[in-house]
Amino acid sequence: MKRLTELLDSNREWAEKINQEDPAFFETLAQQQAPEYLWIGCSDSRVPANEIVGMLPGELFVHRNVSNLVVHTDMNCLAVIQYAVEVLKVKHIMVVGHYGCGGVAAAIETEPHGLIDNWLRHIRKVYQKHRELLSAWDNSHQQLDRLCELNVIEQACNVCETTVVQQAWANGQDLKVHGWIYGLSDGLINDLEFNAANAESVEEEYKLAINKVEKLRELVQNSEKTQNARSLWDKVRSIFN
Numbered sequence: 169m170k171r172l173t174e175l176l177d178s179n180r181e182w183a184e185k186i187n188q189e190d191p192a193f194f195e196t197l198a199q200q201q202a203p204e205y206l207w208i209g210c211s212d213s214r215v216p217a218n219e220i221v222g223m224l225p226g227e228l229f230v231h232r233n234v235s236n237l238v239v240h241t242d243m244n245c246l247a248v249i250q251y252a253v254e255v256l257k258v259k260h261i262m263v264v265g266h267y268g269c270g271g272v273a274a275a276i277e278t279e280p281h282g283l284i285d286n287w288l289r290h291i292r293k294v295y296q297k298h299r300e301l302l303s304a305w306d307n308s309h310q311q312l313d314r315l316c317e318l319n320v321i322e323q324a325c326n327v328c329e330t331t332v333v334q335q336a337w338a339n340g341q342d343l344k345v346h347g348w349i350y351g352l353s354d355g356l357i358n359d360l361e362f363n364a365a366n367a368e369s370v371e372e373e374y375k376l377a378i379n380k381v382e383k384l385r386e387l388v389q390n391s392e393k394t395q396n397a398r399s400l401w402d403k404v405r406s407i408f409n
């Protein structure tokens with residue numbers, strides 16, 4: 169059988185490079201991990217968690233699945249959240265979506281995709297919930313951008329509603345939940361301004377974030393030229409903050 173020589177060679181080079189920069193790096197890391205962040209992102213190969221935020225191994229606890237969903241019956245995701253919150257005591261959980269997400273796009277298509285449609289059904293629910301907001305966008309590309317944003321906000325809200333996060337907040341644990349979206353075409357993260365620090369703030373944070381997505385429509389209508397999601401969000405931020 170053929171081995172994946174290229175990848176294995178590349179791994180040797182990578183480890184060697186890190187060893188040269190910091191000879192104690194792997195030894196120290198092997199003793200324990202103490203990341204402050206849990207990243208819940210999409211499995212998309214173009215959204216590599218550590219690289220995007222310039223973090224080294226040990227700095228980011230990561231869970232990825234198709235379209236960064238947080239489903240309350242998904243034991244895999246819940247177990248990750250529990251370990252991150254109760255054992256690692258991370259201070260931040262960020263749900264990170266990305267524009268142009270294939271899973272989000274597939275969720276609103278009419279043709280069947282097989283088994284994955286059961287998973288994408290959760291995004292379809294987000295679409296149905298915000299149908300009115302989304303129908304204000306006649307451009308399908310922009311509608312997809314908005315659905316990707318709304319999906320992040322809904323999933324961040326789902327994180328807040330897990331028993332693990334609720335319990336941590338009830339115990340007074342320092343833990344914040346954030347919603348971010350990444351741009352494949354420019355490599356930049358857009359803060360969707362959902363930042364919940366306790367159980368009481370979730371509803372307000374949710375409403376504010378959704379309001380901002382609604383406000384984007386007005387900005388597009390008032391502008392002569394089409395703008396990308398980031399410049400729209402920069403404007404919305406200047407209005408609200």
Ligand SMILES: [Zn+2]
Pocket residue numbers: 210211212234235236266268269270271272
């Ligand atoms: Zn994706």
